[in-house]
Amino acid sequence: MTVAGDEGRVHIVGAGLAGLSAAVRLAAQGRAVTLYEAAAQAGGRCRSFHDARLDCLIDNGNHLMMTANTAVLDYLDLLQAGDALTGPAQAAFPFLDLESGQRWTLKPSAGRIPWWIFRSRQRVPGTHLASYLKGLRLAFAGADARIGDCLDTHDPLWRPFWEPLIVAVLNTPAEEGSARLLWQMLLLTFARGEAACRPLVARDGLGPALVDPALAFLADRGAEIRFNQRLRRIDFNDERAARLDFAGQAIALGSADQVILALPPQAAEGLLPGLDAPRESHAIVNAHIRLPQAPDWPFEAHQAEGGREVPFMGLLGGTADWLFLRGSVVSLTVSAATALAQRPNDEIAAALWSDTARALNLDPALNPPIRVINEKRATFAQTPAALRRRPPPRSAWRNLFLAGDWTATGLPATIESAVRSGDAAAKALTLP
Numbered sequence: 001m002t003v004a005g006d007e008g009r010v011h012i013v014g015a016g017l018a019g020l021s022a023a024v025r026l027a028a029q030g031r032a033v034t035l036y037e038a039a040a041q042a043g044g045r046c047r048s049f050h051d052a053r054l055d056c057l058i059d060n061g062n063h064l065m066m067t068a069n070t071a072v073l074d075y076l077d078l079l080q081a082g083d084a085l086t087g088p089a090q091a092a093f094p095f096l097d098l099e100s101g102q103r104w105t106l107k108p109s110a111g112r113i114p115w116w117i118f119r120s121r122q123r124v125p126g127t128h129l130a131s132y133l134k135g136l137r138l139a140f141a142g143a144d145a146r147i148g149d150c151l152d153t154h155d156p157l158w159r160p161f162w163e164p165l166i167v168a169v170l171n172t173p174a175e176e177g178s179a180r181l182l183w184q185m186l187l188l189t190f191a192r193g194e195a196a197c198r199p200l201v202a203r204d205g206l207g208p209a210l211v212d213p214a215l216a217f218l219a220d221r222g223a224e225i226r227f228n229q230r231l232r233r234i235d236f237n238d239e240r241a242a243r244l245d246f247a248g249q250a251i252a253l254g255s256a257d258q259v260i261l262a263l264p265p266q267a268a269e270g271l272l273p274g275l276d277a278p279r280e281s282h283a284i285v286n287a288h289i290r291l292p293q294a295p296d297w298p299f300e301a302h303q304a305e306g307g308r309e310v311p312f313m314g315l316l317g318g319t320a321d322w323l324f325l326r327g328s329v330v331s332l333t334v335s336a337a338t339a340l341a342q343r344p345n346d347e348i349a350a351a352l353w354s355d356t357a358r359a360l361n362l363d364p365a366l367n368p369p370i371r372v373i374n375e376k377r378a379t380f381a382q383t384p385a386a387l388r389r390r391p392p393p394r395s396a397w398r399n400l401f402l403a404g405d406w407t408a409t410g411l412p413a414t415i416e417s418a419v420r421s422g423d424a425a426a427k428a429l430t431l432p
C-alpha cells in the first residue's frame, strides 16, 4: 500500500529510455517516484551487458543518434552526462559498396541549403542533381502515402542513398515506410544543415551513457527502483487506475497517485482495455566481433569531439547496413531484418563476418569470436497504417499516462522519440 503525499506518488512501469526520462524529469521536480522494471536491469531495447564470449561490455545493438536529437542532449545535460556521447566535429557519413569497392563520404552542407547536392564531387558517385530534387515529392505526401508511392525505387539514388537512410531511420522495408514521417525526419536533420546532422554514439556503451547516469540521479533523489517486477494487471475504478498487480505484489494506488506506463506497445495493449497500439514490428540484427587487434580504418579518421572516436561506415552490397569500430571490437547492424532474424545465428555470423573481412581488408580465415544479438521486436513497423495507432500521453483513465517510442511523438521510433515521450508524459500528469 502506498502512502500518498500531497501530490501522490508517480508509479512508472518500464525502465527503458521512456520510463527513465519520465522518472528523471519528475524526480528533478521533487516528485516521489517508483520505477518498476520486468527485467533485472534497466535500458530495455537500449542496454549494455558483459558478454562472456567476447569478454567485454557490449550493447544490444549499435545506436546512432544525431545532434538534432535535442531531447536526448537535454536529458544528458540534466544528468550531467553530456560527454557520454561522442562523434565527429563535422557531419560525415562514409559509405563502402562491397560489390563495386567504391567509397564515398556524404558531408551535409552548413546552413539550410543543401549545396552538396549541387556539386557532383560531393554527391553519391554516379548520381545526378535531378534525382535529389525528386526527394521534394516527400514534402507533399499525404498521411496515407508510402515512400514507394513518392520515390522511384529504380532511380540511381535509391540503392546508395534513400534505401540505407530510410531503413536506418524507420527500421521498415523502405518502400513501405511512411513518406510523411521520413519528411519530418529530414526537416529536423538535413534541412537544418550540417550542425544538426553530426552523428553521435555512446562513447563507452549505451548503459554507461544513457542508463547508469539516470539510475544514479534517481537514487540520489530517493526514487525507488524495483527490478524483476512485471506488471500483470491493472484494476480500474471510477475512471482511474486503482491497483497495480505485479507478479507476487499488489500496489493499491492512493487517491493522488499517478501511473506512467512506459512499456513496449504489445505490453501496453495487453494491460489497457481499448488501447489500439501499433502491432506489427521489425527486427534489428547485430553482431559483435572481437578481433585480435584494432584493424586499420579504411576511411580518413575523424577527430572525435572530446577524445576517443567510434568510427562507423555504411555498407552496401553485403548483409550488414552499418559497421562500427570500438578498439578491436567490430559491431554490425542489419535493420528491417525480419527475414534475416529467422536464420540460424551461425549463418548470420558467417554472413556478417564475410562483410567485415571485406570492409576492413582482413583475412577471411581468421575465425574471431562473434556474438549475434537478434532483437525480433526492435521497433514498430513505421507504415502509414501504424502511425494512425500512436496514442497521445493522456489515456482514457484520469491518473494513467502513456510513454514509449511508439506513442505520438511525431518522430521515428528512436531514442529521441522515447525520451520525448517520457518528457511529454511527465508534463501531461502535472497539468489539470
Ligand SMILES: Cc1cc2nc3c(=O)[nH]c(=O)nc-3n(C[C@H](O)[C@H](O)[C@H](O)COP(=O)(O)OP(=O)(O)OC[C@H]3O[C@@H](n4cnc5c(N)ncnc54)[C@H](O)[C@@H]3O)c2cc1C
Pocket: 013, 014, 015, 016, 017, 018, 019, 036, 037, 038, 039, 042, 043, 044, 045, 046, 060, 061, 062, 063, 064, 065, 229, 230, 231, 232, 262, 263, 264, 267, 284, 285, 286, 375, 377, 378, 379, 403, 404, 405, 406, 413, 414, 415, 416, 417, 418
Ligand atoms: C537493436 C536496436 C537498434 C536500434 N538502433 C537505434 C538507433 O540507431 N538510434 C535510435 O535512436 N534508436 C535505435 N533503436 C530504438 C531504440 O532503442 C528505442 O526506440 C528505445 O530504446 C525505446 O525505448 P522505450 O523506453 O520506448 O522502450 P523499451 O526500451 O522497450 O522499454 C520498455 C521497458 O518495459 C519493460 N517491460 C515490458 N513489459 C513490462 C511489464 N509488463 N512490466 C514491467 N516492465 C515491463 C521492458 O523490459 C523494457 O525495459 C534501436 C533499437 C534496437 C532494438
